[in-house]
Amino acid sequence: MNWGGPEFVLAIIALSTGGWLVNNWIRARHGYALEDEWGGKTRRADDEATGQLTAENRELRDQLEVFSERVNILERIVTDKGYAVASEIDSLRAPRQLEGQTRQ
Secondary structure, eight states, X not given: OOTTSHHHHHHHHHHHHHHHHHHHHHXXXXXXXXXXXXXXXXXXXXXXXXXXXHHHHHHHHHHHHHHHHHHHHHHHHHHSHHHHHHHHHHHHHHHHHHHHHHHO
């Protein structure tokens, strides 16, 4: 192989270009900023949308946490023995109300 010939120069250019393409493909796939032809970084067009989605996701998670706490409280109330006692008291009141209506 002739180290000073045009084939060697073209091989170096092809390897450099291929490496640059693979590097940018990996960076784009993982969400990093891409390099332009002068070595500067270019931001992705959907960075703003990603920020908005992240904020909305955070808000929805906060709401879910609040609702989860409320469901836990309601479950505790329903399974609490005090709820059963209250329903028993209400069931005892029902016959008295019926007796009071029949006396009148």
